[in-house]
Amino acid sequence: MIISLVRQHPRLALALGLVGVLVASGVVLGIFFGSRALAAPPQPLVFQHSKHIAAGANCLFCHPGVQTGAVAGLPSLAKCMGCHVAVQPKDPRDQPDIDRLIKQWGSRQPIQWVKVFEKPDFVHFNHRPHIAKGVACESCHGDLSQMGYAKPYNLNMGFCLDCHKKQAPEKVARLIDCATCHY
Numbered sequence: 001m002i003i004s005l006v007r008q009h010p011r012l013a014l015a016l017g018l019v020g021v022l023v024a025s026g027v028v029l030g031i032f033f034g035s036r037a038l039a040a041p042p043q044p045l046v047f048q049h050s051k052h053i054a055a056g057a058n059c060l061f062c063h064p065g066v067q068t069g070a071v072a073g074l075p076s077l078a079k080c081m082g083c084h085v086a087v088q089p090k091d092p093r094d095q096p097d098i099d100r101l102i103k104q105w106g107s108r109q110p111i112q113w114v115k116v117f118e119k120p121d122f123v124h125f126n127h128r129p130h131i132a133k134g135v136a137c138e139s140c141h142g143d144l145s146q147m148g149y150a151k152p153y154n155l156n157m158g159f160c161l162d163c164h165k166k167q168a169p170e171k172v173a174r175l176i177d178c179a180t181c182h183y
């Protein structure tokens, strides 16, 4: 179908070729620039945010610390097993991943997830005021519903300040004060 169309319209071949080149270079550039900033570190067990969020699990169920303080926290294996004693994966090919989870649980060794976000020690950050004001997880961590493992984002000072400058005028002075984030 495309071939006969191209025979009738030679310029279409050129256009299709151009699209192909653009798509291919887009993919290459995406891999080249994207992977440095966005690759998730290797983790000890399979865990896909996308499948859990699609199944209706809430961020706060697994990361409840964001409401009360600085540290979001990660779920224990006991929390995983709270569902996985009963839950079966939709795709049977995922069963080996669940089997490894069950085996790890049986070993009674806590799981050591590799940290994704590494904030320097001289920066003070607290989840609580952000969550209290309704700042979405997504604005700092990206759209986890489209990710397997969490991916690192570049949470640099300019990024923090850009949003702080947009807050209510009477609060901006405090929110951009060096001592608010550094002490």
Ligand code: HEC
Pocket (backbone or CB within 6 Å): 045, 046, 047, 048, 051, 052, 055, 057, 075, 076, 077, 079, 080, 081, 082, 083, 084, 087, 088, 089, 090, 091, 094, 095, 097, 098, 101
């Ligand atoms: C709130 C319930 C719930 C909790 C808690 C939960 N899961 Fe799941 N999990 C599910 C559901 C539902 C599925 C099936 C989703 C699907 O197959 O699309 C699933 C699927 C999986 C799978 C198979 C899909 C894949 O990617 O291979 C693995 C592995 C898994 N979960 C690991 C974990 C781990 C590790 C934890 C703890 C950090 C955990 N789960 C916590 C509900 C839960």
Ligand code: HEC
Pocket (backbone or CB within 6 Å): 059, 060, 063, 066, 070, 071, 072, 073, 074, 117, 118, 119, 125, 127, 130, 131, 135, 136, 137, 138, 139, 140, 141, 155
């Ligand atoms: C204003 C930006 C911002 C928002 C909004 C935000 N986070 Fe974070 N989050 C961070 C930063 C910065 C760190 C690194 C903190 C550190 O290294 O101590 C972090 C770390 C984390 C961590 C890993 C370390 C820890 O604290 O246990 C998890 C999990 C997490 N966030 C989950 C969430 C969830 C879930 C939400 C939404 C309910 C959320 N975050 C909203 C900026 C944000």
Ligand code: HEC
Pocket (backbone or CB within 6 Å): 043, 047, 049, 052, 053, 057, 058, 059, 060, 061, 062, 063, 074, 075, 113, 114, 115, 116, 117, 118, 137, 138, 141, 144, 145, 148, 149, 150
């Ligand atoms: C079923 C439990 C579960 C749910 C629901 C869940 N997470 Fe996670 N989250 C995990 C586990 C396990 C890890 C550690 C593996 C990884 O880094 O992906 C993690 C890691 C993270 C990290 C990186 C932590 C670090 O080391 O810096 C962030 C950020 C995060 N989650 C945000 C979210 C947000 C935002 C949501 C909701 C959109 C969410 N999570 C929903 C279990 C969950």
Ligand code: HEC
Pocket (backbone or CB within 6 Å): 123, 124, 125, 126, 129, 130, 133, 135, 139, 140, 155, 156, 159, 160, 161, 163, 164, 167, 171, 174, 175, 180, 181
């Ligand atoms: C998307 C917007 C947004 C981003 C990005 C953001 N913040 Fe905030 N931040 C807020 C809001 C909103 C508040 C609460 C202001 C209020 O209380 O009205 C806040 C409050 C704070 C506070 C508490 C200030 C106080 O009242 O003492 C600290 C500390 C803070 N942010 C640090 C950070 C750091 C560090 C980063 C970058 C890693 C960051 N924020 C990124 C919106 C943001």
Ligand code: HEC
Pocket (backbone or CB within 6 Å): 120, 123, 155, 156, 157, 158, 160, 161, 164, 175, 176, 177, 178, 179, 180, 181, 182
């Ligand atoms: C809203 C939070 C916030 C405020 C306010 C803030 N910073 Fe930062 N600052 C950060 C974060 C996050 C980093 C670490 C990431 C980075 O290096 O960009 C940082 C890093 C730095 C660094 C190290 C830079 C480097 O390249 O290693 C210096 C120096 C610094 N800040 C000075 C200041 C000064 C001076 C002020 C006041 C004018 C200030 N900061 C206000 C969040 C903040």
